[in-house]
Amino acid sequence: MKLAFAIVTVAGIAIGLALPAAKRAPAVAATAPAAPAEATPVPTVIxxxxxxxxLTVANVNDEPIRFVVDTGADTVALTQDDARRAHIAFDPAHFEVIGRGASGPVRGQAVRIAGIDLDGKRASDISGVVxxxxxxxxxxxxxxxxxSTVSISGDTMRID
Incomplete structure (x- = not known):
């Protein structure tokens, strides 16, 4: 079994994560120029x-990266190749034990990810590891x- 799969177990139960509604900016006076309309994020069904x-593809720092969606993983974990493609600075000389998996110690380096976008659902300044x-x-x-929500029903995951 690959080390990454030994690190975490993909959850097989429905998980609903509820976050408070985002605070909206106050209304702008009618005389102010209209802001460009933002695309409404669409639900992601996998x-x-x-x-x-x-499995899905999300843009990390505007670069497409293939992921296993792992609701049991505490953080976003990138391969070295994916981190390089997404322009994330790391140094293998600074890898240290960051966790334990079924096969023993897991080595890597903590990083900050400027942005991840999945079907218009963007989050910024994300903690991660390489x-x-x-x-x-x-x-x-x-x-x-x-x-807003992450749920699994049978063989389908939905992310809103």
Whole structure:
């Protein structure tokens, strides 16, 4: 089993995360120029892959990265290749033990991610890690907790 999968277990139960409604800016007087309309985020619906995982692509610092959506992971975890592609600074010489998996210590480096966008659902200044030995990136709770809801029903995950 790959190290990344030994780190966390993909949750198989429905998880609903409720966040307070975002504070809205006060209304602008009619004489002010109209702000450009922002695209409304669309729900993300992901079918379970034959591997049993929920796979998606999200933009990390405007670069597309393939993820396993892992509701059991505390943070976003990136492979070294994905972190480089997303222009995230890290140094393998500074990798340290950041957790324990089924196979023992997990090495990596804590990082900050400027932004992650999944179907228009953007979160900024996200905590993450770059893993020393992983071939898959994980979209974990440091991003998912910014969503209104994350739920799993049968073989379908929905993120709003």
């Amino acid at each position: 079918d379970r892959a034959p591997s049993g995982h929920f 893993l020393a030995e992983s071939d898959v990136s994980l979209l974990g709770q440091s991003y998912l907790r910014h969503m």
